[in-house]
Amino acid sequence: MSRSGERAAVEGCGNGKDADDAVRALLLLMPRMVGRVKKIPVPEALRSFALAPRHLSLLSYLLFDGPMTVNELAARLQVAPTTVSLLVGDLNRKGILERRADEADRRRRIIRIAPDQEPAITAWLAPGAAAWRKALAPLTPDQRQLFVDTLLAYEAAVGGAEQD
Structure with a gap:
């Protein structure tokens, strides 16, 4: 599936008014996001x-x-x-x-x-920082804080599930 097709498939399942639609969209999206982040290459100077x-x-x-x-x-x-x-x-x-x-x-x-x-570390972190800036730029400060708080709540909930 093309990137635009993947995006449409995930966006389409998060548009419902029900939380389960958003959960489904996120469950489809998160593995792809993690996979793409893992593909950010470590600069040559840091590989060893x-x-x-x-x-x-x-x-x-x-x-x-x-x-x-x-x-x-x-x-x-x-x-x-x-x-x-x-x-x-x-x-x-x-x-x-x-x-x-x-x-x-x-x-x-x-x-x-x-x-x-420092230059190699900056180069390693730059793609992720640029992607977050682009994704967060259209949001208001309150929306950005809500997004960060939501990710923190998700992390805490997943962490709590590991301990059960």
Whole structure:
């Protein structure tokens, strides 16, 4: 089926007034979205590092929000600081991240993307960021927030199903 045919098939089943129509549309759409995201190629400069999705989230925060501490990263990723420390240690050994002392408190370490790796990481994240900007651009700020909140609620519901 062509992309336009796939799109029409999914759009057609979400137009009903009933939540089941929207659920059906999303169940058809989500695997395709995930499949397409997985096809975004890892830049050549990063391929030898065997990066995983957990690295992508951490790198996204550092790229978009700038350098931060392990505790700040842990809070944003919603994981334990020890988990972030392990990820940072791994990426630091690979030369992807740098740790430096915080000038305000020499006991704390600030984590940042190594300057020589930043172009490759930016190139890796750019297609997804551009796609989200295009998809979200026509929405109002309230609609964008509703969309994000809906995805978070879905994630929580799926996470709860895994624990049952």
